Amino acid sequence: MIPSKGHCVLRGTNEKLQCKKCLTPETVNPNYRGLEYSLSGPVLQKAIEIEKEILEGHKKKFKNVILLNIGDAQSLGQPPLTFPRQVLSLVAYPDLLRDKTFPEDVKLRARDILENCPGGSAGSYSYLCGMDIIRKKIATYIEKRDNVASNWENIIIGQGVADMAKLFMSLLKSNKYGLAAGILNPVPECPFYSSIIAELGLKRIDYFIDEDNQWNININELQRAIDEAKSRCNPRAIIVINPGNPTCHILTKSNMEEIVKFAFKENLIIIADEVYQNDVLKDDCDFISFKRILNDMGKPYSDIELVSLMSVSKGVFAESGIKSGYAEFVNLDPEIPPMFVNLASASYNPSALAQSTLYSLVNPPKPNEPSYELFKHEKNVIIGGLKMSASIAEESIHSLEGMSCNPLEGGTFFYPRLMLPQVAIERADRMKLSPDEFYAMELLQETGICVAPGSAFKQKPGTYHIRMTLPSDPEMAHEIMERFKEFHFQFMKSFS
Amino acid sequence: MIPSKGHCVLRGTNEKLQCKKCLTPETVNPNYRGLEYSLSGPVLQKAIEIEKEILEGHKKKFKNVILLNIGDAQSLGQPPLTFPRQVLSLVAYPDLLRDKTFPEDVKLRARDILENCPGGSAGSYSYLCGMDIIRKKIATYIEKRDNVASNWENIIIGQGVADMAKLFMSLLKSNKYGLAAGILNPVPECPFYSSIIAELGLKRIDYFIDEDNQWNININELQRAIDEAKSRCNPRAIIVINPGNPTCHILTKSNMEEIVKFAFKENLIIIADEVYQNDVLKDDCDFISFKRILNDMGKPYSDIELVSLMSVSKGVFAESGIKSGYAEFVNLDPEIPPMFVNLASASYNPSALAQSTLYSLVNPPKPNEPSYELFKHEKNVIIGGLKMSASIAEESIHSLEGMSCNPLEGGTFFYPRLMLPQVAIERADRMKLSPDEFYAMELLQETGICVAPGSAFKQKPGTYHIRMTLPSDPEMAHEIMERFKEFHFQFMKSFS
Numbered sequence: 001m002i003p004s005k006g007h008c009v010l011r012g013t014n015e016k017l018q019c020k021k022c023l024t025p026e027t028v029n030p031n032y033r034g035l036e037y038s039l040s041g042p043v044l045q046k047a048i049e050i051e052k053e054i055l056e057g058h059k060k061k062f063k064n065v066i067l068l069n070i071g072d073a074q075s076l077g078q079p080p081l082t083f084p085r086q087v088l089s090l091v092a093y094p095d096l097l098r099d100k101t102f103p104e105d106v107k108l109r110a111r112d113i114l115e116n117c118p119g120g121s122a123g124s125y126s127y128l129c130g131m132d133i134i135r136k137k138i139a140t141y142i143e144k145r146d147n148v149a150s151n152w153e154n155i156i157i158g159q160g161v162a163d164m165a166k167l168f169m170s171l172l173k174s175n176k177y178g179l180a181a182g183i184l185n186p187v188p189e190c191p192f193y194s195s196i197i198a199e200l201g202l203k204r205i206d207y208f209i210d211e212d213n214q215w216n217i218n219i220n221e222l223q224r225a226i227d228e229a230k231s232r233c234n235p236r237a238i239i240v241i242n243p244g245n246p247t248c249h250i251l252t253k254s255n256m257e258e259i260v261k262f263a264f265k266e267n268l269i270i271i272a273d274e275v276y277q278n279d280v281l282k283d284d285c286d287f288i289s290f291k292r293i294l295n296d297m298g299k300p301y302s303d304i305e306l307v308s309l310m311s312v313s314k315g316v317f318a319e320s321g322i323k324s325g326y327a328e329f330v331n332l333d334p335e336i337p338p339m340f341v342n343l344a345s346a347s348y349n350p351s352a353l354a355q356s357t358l359y360s361l362v363n364p365p366k367p368n369e370p371s372y373e374l375f376k377h378e379k380n381v382i383i384g385g386l387k388m389s390a391s392i393a394e395e396s397i398h399s400l401e402g403m404s405c406n407p408l409e410g411g412t413f414f415y416p417r418l419m420l421p422q423v424a425i426e427r428a429d430r431m432k433l434s435p436d437e438f439y440a441m442e443l444l445q446e447t448g449i450c451v452a453p454g455s456a457f458k459q460k461p462g463t464y465h466i467r468m469t470l471p472s473d474p475e476m477a478h479e480i481m482e483r484f485k486e487f488h489f490q491f492m493k494s495f496s
Numbered sequence: 497m498i499p500s501k502g503h504c505v506l507r508g509t510n511e512k513l514q515c516k517k518c519l520t521p522e523t524v525n526p527n528y529r530g531l532e533y534s535l536s537g538p539v540l541q542k543a544i545e546i547e548k549e550i551l552e553g554h555k556k557k558f559k560n561v562i563l564l565n566i567g568d569a570q571s572l573g574q575p576p577l578t579f580p581r582q583v584l585s586l587v588a589y590p591d592l593l594r595d596k597t598f599p600e601d602v603k604l605r606a607r608d609i610l611e612n613c614p615g616g617s618a619g620s621y622s623y624l625c626g627m628d629i630i631r632k633k634i635a636t637y638i639e640k641r642d643n644v645a646s647n648w649e650n651i652i653i654g655q656g657v658a659d660m661a662k663l664f665m666s667l668l669k670s671n672k673y674g675l676a677a678g679i680l681n682p683v684p685e686c687p688f689y690s691s692i693i694a695e696l697g698l699k700r701i702d703y704f705i706d707e708d709n710q711w712n713i714n715i716n717e718l719q720r721a722i723d724e725a726k727s728r729c730n731p732r733a734i735i736v737i738n739p740g741n742p743t744c745h746i747l748t749k750s751n752m753e754e755i756v757k758f759a760f761k762e763n764l765i766i767i768a769d770e771v772y773q774n775d776v777l778k779d780d781c782d783f784i785s786f787k788r789i790l791n792d793m794g795k796p797y798s799d800i801e802l803v804s805l806m807s808v809s810k811g812v813f814a815e816s817g818i819k820s821g822y823a824e825f826v827n828l829d830p831e832i833p834p835m836f837v838n839l840a841s842a843s844y845n846p847s848a849l850a851q852s853t854l855y856s857l858v859n860p861p862k863p864n865e866p867s868y869e870l871f872k873h874e875k876n877v878i879i880g881g882l883k884m885s886a887s888i889a890e891e892s893i894h895s896l897e898g899m900s901c902n903p904l905e906g907g908t909f910f911y912p913r914l915m916l917p918q919v920a921i922e923r924a925d926r927m928k929l930s931p932d933e934f935y936a937m938e939l940l941q942e943t944g945i946c947v948a949p950g951s952a953f954k955q956k957p958g959t960y961h962i963r964m965t966l967p968s969d970p971e972m973a974h975e976i977m978e979r980f981k982e983f984h985f986q987f988m989k990s991f992s
Contacts, residue, residue: 019799022732022765025831029669032835067614072621075614085589088849093585096592118563118571123815125568159655170695173525199666236518269518303515319619323847335521339528351819353584353849 031201038191038456042433043440044069047450062448066480068469069452071245071412073318078382078472081317083375084360087113088322091122091356105369113356122352128341130157130326130350134359138326141362145277146292150328156340157350157358160325161275161309162192165239168271168307168327170200171340172236182233184225184268186217188415188457188465190245203233208460211417214406215249219258226266237269238262243276243287243410246457246467248390250285250409256293260301269305275325276411279315279383281390281470285409291330306330312357314412316382318472324354382472386412389470389477396481402492408470415454418464424495436464442491447483527697534687534952538929539936540565543946558944562976564965565948567741567908569814574878574968577813579871580856583609584818587618587852601865609852618848624837626653626822626846630855634822637858641773642788650825652836653846653854657771657805658688660823661735664767664803666696667836668732678729680721680764682713684911684953684961686741699729704956707913710902711745715754722762733765734758739772739783739906742953742963744886746781746906752789756797765801771821772907775811775879777886777966781905787826802826808853810908812878814968820850878968882908885966885973892977898988904966911950914960920991932960938987943979 025033051065067075074080083106090096090110097107116133118124129135132152139152158164172181182203185193189206197204207225210218217240226235240259242251251259263270272290280287294302311325329337365371390408397405397416405416420435428438436453443466444450454465471477521529547561563571570576579602586592586606593603612629614620625631628648635648654660668677678699681689685702693700703721706714713736722731736755738747747755759766768786776783790798807821825833861867886904893901893912901912916931924934932949939962940946950961967973 017760017796019760019796019827020763021827021829022763022801023667023832024829025835027670027672028832028835029667030671031669032667035835070621072614074617075620077615080617080619089585089589089592092588092849093581096585117817118568119573121570121576121817123576123817124571125566125816171519171525171528173527174523175526176523264513264515267516267518300513300515305518320621321613321617321619321845321848323845323850331515331517333517333520336519336524339521339524339531349817349819351847351850352817353588354847 031199035195035198037195039070039452041437041453041456043437043444043450043453046441047444050444050448060448061446062483065444065448065450067450068471068480069450069467071314071469072320073314073412073469073472074320076469076471076473076476078318079378080319081360081375081378083365083371084312084317084319084357086371087356087360088353091353094121103370105365105371109356109359109363113352113359117352122356124352125349126352126355128349130155130355130358131352134355134362135326137359137362138328142289142291142328146289146295148292148295150291154329154332154337155326156329156337157324157326157355159323159350159354160311160313161273162196163323164307164309164325164327165193165271165273166196166200167340169196169202169237171336172269173200173202174234174236176234179232179234181237182229182235183271184222184235184238186239186241186244188246188454188459188467190241190273191456193239203229205229205233205235206458209244209247209249211406211460211463215244215247216252216255217259219262222259222262235266235268237271239271239273240290241273241275242290243279245273245276245411246413246415246452246465247406248281248408248411248414249406250280250282250287253288253293256288256290257297260290260293260297260304263304264301269307272306272308274308275311275314277310279386279412280410281387282407282409287410291328294330303331305332307332312361315386316379317357317361318382319357322354322357324350324358326358385472385474386470388474389472390414392474392477392481393468393470396485400485400488403488412470413467414470415457415465415467418454418466420464421492421495424491427495434464436466439464439491440466443484443487446490447487449480449484449487527695531691531694533691535566535948537933537949537952539933539940539946539949542937543940546940546944556944557942558979561940561944561946563946564967564976565946565963567810567965568816569810569908569965569968570816572965572967572969572972574814575874576815577856577871577874579861579867580808580813580815580853582867583852583856584849587849590617599866601861601867605855605859606852609848609855613848618852620848621845622848622851624845626651626851626854627848630851630858631822633855633858634824638785638787638824642785642791644788644791646787646824650828650833651822652825652833653820653822653851655819655846655850656807656809656821657769658692659819660803660805660821661689661767661769662692662696663836664823665692665698665733667832668765669696669698670730670732672730675728675730677733678725678731679767680718680731680734682735682737682740684742684950684955684963686737686769687952689735699725701725701729701731702954705740705743705745707743707902707956707959711740711743712748712751713755715758718755718758731762731764733767735767735769736786737769737771738786739775741769741772741907742909742911742948742961743902744777744904744907744910745902746776746778746783749784749789752784752786753793756786756789756793756800760797760800765803768802768804770804771807771810773806775882775908776906777883778903778905783906787824790826799827801828803828808857811882812875813853813857814878815853818850818853820846820854822854881968881970882966884970885968886910888970888973888977889964889966892981896981896984899984908966909963910966911953911961911963914950914962916960917988917991920987923991930960932962935960935987936962939980939983942986943983945976945980945983 086106087109135152139150142150308328313320402419428435434455440453452467582602583605631648631651635646638646804824809816898915921931924931930951936949948963
């Protein structure tokens with residue numbers, strides 16, 4: 001027997017009909033109740049407030065707020081590369097194909113895209129999994145990277161890493177033996193993964209990455225995390241971010257092999273977020289993909305299910321606002337990708353415009369093409385700048401008391417640890433902020449530098465961190481680190 | 497006690513370790529098992545096959561396949577409007593702002609967008625709900641349309657109608673009294689809605705639109721549908737598509753008022769898909785938004801929760817591949833939109849490029865601006881063409897025996913009914929096709945015209961239909977309808 005629905009309320013003496021809300025915090029999807037995006041905490045809110053005050057003419061100790069809290073290189077002034085943007089403009093407005101100022105290789109790419117759009121226009125619906133011509137070039141790019149075969153039909157183009165991860169993880173939702181599916185999630189985390197896990201009603205199994213061991217992944221810790229989780233969920237996948245966000249660490253080959261063996265033993269799918277694969281910051285480090293590791297390890301490991309994610313959002317391209325990326329499915333049951341496609345059919349169709357940028361990423365100008373020199377130059381400036389910024393950041397942190405940092409190997413963030421004085425911790429507590437939030441808030445108010453507190457990424461109890469974005473302009477990095485050092489020195493002095 | 501997980505299988509005498517798939521059709525999210533996108537059925541598969549054969553040089557009775565199965569105007573040769581595409585190319589490649597061949601109003605729009613992108617670049621992350629400047633212009637557009645106030649903060653920009661509907665419907669997921677949330681879904685349906693409902697694990701409550709009454713919505717039928725559903729789910733919302741897809745009907749004011757009263761009585765949220773609002777095909781028809789109806793009806797109806805969806809995909813713009821749209825939330829509990837935003841934070845951020853097209857839609861050239869005349873001309877050609885095509889289609893259908901069609905009032909599809917001879921129905925049955933699939937398959941193979949069979953949209957038992965896209969080029973419409981009439985005549989003759 002279903003209780004009758006109170007669809008309207010009679011109120012007062014004249015029994016006036018009133019409308020009752022159908023959707024309220026009490027009746028909303030319970031997965032979304034209390035869902036908060038940790039990067040939008042009080043420090044960012046304060047930064048937005050200060051920016052507004054500066055616009056209104058209020059005097060501050062600094063000219064402007066510098067948002068180092070998210071990885072948004074172009075917002076910090078990193079220029080987009082000319083080649084992909086020229087391709088994009090031609091795909092958007094093909095009349096420009098007649099314009100003689102655009103190089104022939106740009107026109108060639110734009111024509112490739114347009115000829116593969118139904119009706120020859122980027123305004124028509126694109127293919128569900130992305131354009132075949134681009135998927136094939138992605139396969140070639142992967143083969144060149146790994147020296148391992150890649151089947152383009154296992155590559156699905158989407159709107160970026162978060163979007164593809166969500167679509168894939170939604171497939172994992174199940175209820176075996178009454179237990180929800182569990183996902184091993186690295187801590188410090190990338191906050192969108194825990195949001196997706198919560199939103200889908202999956203269970204998060206946090207594992208701590210080993211800061212004392214250069215941010216490698218400790219297998220005993222993986223085992224602890226999964227063993228503790230087995231009574232409350234059914235572990236199905238492990239997320240590994242390599243190069244790391246926020247850790248800036250590149251996993252060693254032997255560590256990756258251990259992770260693979262663990263995934264095999266526990267029958268886990270590996271979800272490899274490899275979005276920083278082209279952002280190696282140290283000459284003695286190499287990025288190795290999980291696909292290559294699986295392949296090199298041979299049977300039975302080479303059969304492990306793997307989803308590798310990549311996008312145009314980071315590194316040299318840094319086209320976070322374009323929203324394009326791909327997933328390569330390795331070793332999936334052949335019946336799964338078509339399900340993914342049926343699922344995607346309803347609300348999908350990646351934009352042909354966005355895809356054209358992915359095409360530029362995997363099919364850049366070749367040495368004999370007219371855009372090659374400029375492309376190479378722009379790329380070198382950015383990657384060279386990032387490397388210099390990483391050195392500046394590393395040296396600065398090492399020069400400070402009460403701060404430490406593992407080597408910056410790959411990615412676009414760094415994540416130093418703070419050894420905060422007890423007085424500062426108590427002050428934070430009185431202000432109802434976590435200690436690193438308090439530190440970040442003081443940093444913001446004194447210097448205009450907005451960083452993300454480690455509490456937004458979770459951390460080992462009693463440890464404190466901040467995450468900062470590496471600007472690709474080393475002069476900017478230098479200026480920021482000088483302001484930062486001065487602040488840190490004063491902060492430590494006043495709380496010691 | 498949890499059964500131990502068989503994470504690997506020992507086989508054969510040398511006990512070689514083998515890898516066992518973690519994700520299989522048996523262990524996948526049960527909502528996705530058997531999920532099929534009905535528009536991708538055998539007729540479309542055949543069309544793709546024939547297209548491939550033609551490319552390979554096989555001789556057919558026709559030059560090419562014409563895909564009238566989906567609403568993809570640009571794939572049928574409808575040209576994109578110059579103004580939004582010029583804006584797009586400038587946003588993508590701002591060096592073109594110095595190019596004197598671009599009109600000043602185009603540059604003005606592009607500068608508006610770029611100045612509101614962090615770092616002045618479309619490659620930076622955009623704001624979660626879309627750019628404020630565009631949301632404000634959308635509010636102005638809505639106010640002009642309805643003569644009712646619109647608060648821009650209630651407008652959220654996303655990737656299109658399906659994307660926004662999915663995000664909103666996911667909020668409705670709940671389990672009151674052990675019952676899943678139910679959504680009233682119009683039949684003939686728009687297939688992505690039923691896919692989304694299934695994917696989210698919601699319950700679909702189909703209601704039949706009344707073909708015998710010019711595709712109006714019959715309140716007795718709504719009542720029947722909801723009453724039958726109440727024992728298996730908790731009805732929370734009703735989807736109404738107006739102007740109709742595939743019906744091409746524009747709801748009358750009095751019918752809309754009845755629907756509103758029904759929604760009030762049953763405490764339902766109205767999800768109004770109003771994507772064809774600018775595609776009115778008859779001079780004596782007017783589009784009225786649900787928001788305006790609610791407002792005009794006054795209390796208590798003006799408090800009903802409403803989500804109105806719109807995108808750049810249809811009509812004169814027809815930018816299906818650009819992926820941009822908006823949702824206006826009306827009367828939602830004020831705590832709900834922030835939840836939507838937290839939810840979106842994880843995997844969202846609409847592309848600034850895509851948004852620029854939405855900006856052109858709601859902020860087109862004004863009479864005193866340089867692009868005005870060309871914009872007006874291009875728009876008139878398309879909407880005039882669509883109206884002529886609608887007349888041609890209507891007249892053609894009326895001239896045929898065994899076919900009927902309600903007036904084509906608004907939208908870009910038409911959905912004639914087929915009265916098929918018994919012999920044809922039996923033949924279809926032997927071929928394991930639905931009767932309208934069989935008809936569509938014959939039409940495809942004889943003429944190259946690919947339409948969507950009514951069975952893809954569900955239909956009243958014993959009725960058969962096809963859905964065809966209206967081309968905006970009346971010459972194309974004429975040629976298609978001539979081939980169609982000839983085919984239909986022969987088909988009916990051979991099966992009578």
